Amino acid sequence: MKKVIFIFFIMVCTSISGQVGINTAVPSAAFDIVSKGNTSATKALEINNSDNQKLLEMLDNGNMGINLGASGPTDRFHVKTDVKHQNLPVLSPPYSPLGADASGAAKVKLTDIKYFYYKRTTGFGNFSLSNTNTYTSIPFINGTDVRGNTVGFGFGSEPSGTVNGRAVSNLNYLIIPEPGVYLFEMYQTARCDSVPTSQSNTGQIELNTVFAAANAGSSVYTTNTIFRDYLVARRNASGSVSSSRYAYANPQKLVVAYQSTSMNEKVALLINYVGGDSYAAQDCYMNKPNSSDNYGYLIVTKL
Structure with a gap:
């Protein structure tokens, strides 16, 4: 017992001011420990319980671990299980x-909420609605219509590409910078002027809004989701179709939860004629409803 006390007093130096030091003759605090090393290979402090289970240890590189067992701390503060x-x-x-x-x-x-918000202040068109193999790209241009882009979407265009094997010209696309799940919500309205080129017995036009994606560097797009809406003709009080058949603002919607799996995937939104009445001439476009301040919007949220 005397030997233990003697060794302790050799290791501990108590100054007149009441400061205690271990491995230092000039303690700079009430209790000052100077370790023997400065790397993760040696320890400054270790506490074990009566079952020899390690409760706490401080390595000489500054890392502290609590309840880690045999493994040492790999960061400045490393805790096993809950805090x-x-x-x-x-x-x-x-x-x-x-x-x-x-x-x-x-x-x-x-x-940090990552989102993209596009509020369209100008219409786009004109385009025809008569051929089921024709796709019209919906443009999204970097500029003042971009009201927020914390998700970091990029913008691009290419003179030609394919959607489900069909040739498409003047393709506009958005670039998703990183993998993840994204919720796309788009709303816009369509109308067509003058009398249709051909008339069916439906009194309406079936119209697809297409969500298609391509890998980075590719112009080959594959459809992910299709939303089908209708353009309904204007009618008079007796129910007959008037001369300005499709002059209403007909809502076109798209809601897609899309999982991107690689960097810089490309997304294109397009319009595609399905059936019903048709317009062979470029008499159709996306318009602004009465009393609205925009021609449509796209909101994307990273989930």
Whole structure:
């Protein structure tokens, strides 16, 4: 016992001011420990319980571990299983109960919502609606119509490409920068002027809004989702079709949850004639409904 006490007093130096040092003759704090190394190969501190289970250890490179067992800490603070935080506020999205700011400080903060918002201020067209093999690209151009783009979408165009093997000219597309699941929500309205080239017994036009995707660097697009809407003719009080048959703003919608699996995938949105009455001339376009301030919108949220 005397030997243990003697060795302890050799290792510990107590200064007149009440400071205690281990492996140092000049402690700079009330309790100052100077370790023997400065790498992860040696330890400054280790605490075990009566079953010789390691509870806490501090490596000489500054990493601290709690309840890690035989394995050592691989980061500055490494904990096995759960950590309890008491008295933190309970919040609902879009807030994160615990996050880190730009300086690395842990605190309650807003989560980063990644989205793309496009509000169209000008119409586009004219295009025909008469051939089921013809696709018209819906343009999305980088500019003032982009009201938000925290998801980091890119923009592109190519003079030609294919959609399901059909040739398409003047293709506009969006570039998804990273893999993930994205919710696309688009709304716009269509109309056609003058009298149809051909008339069926339906009194309407079937119109597809097509969501197609291609790999980075490719112009070969494959359809992922199709939404089918109708252009309904204007009628008079007796129910007969008037001369300006399709002058209403006919809603065209698209809602797609798309999983991107590779970097920089390309997405194109297109219009495709299905059947019913037809317009061989380029008399159709996307218009702005009365009292509206836009010609349509696209909102994309990364889920």
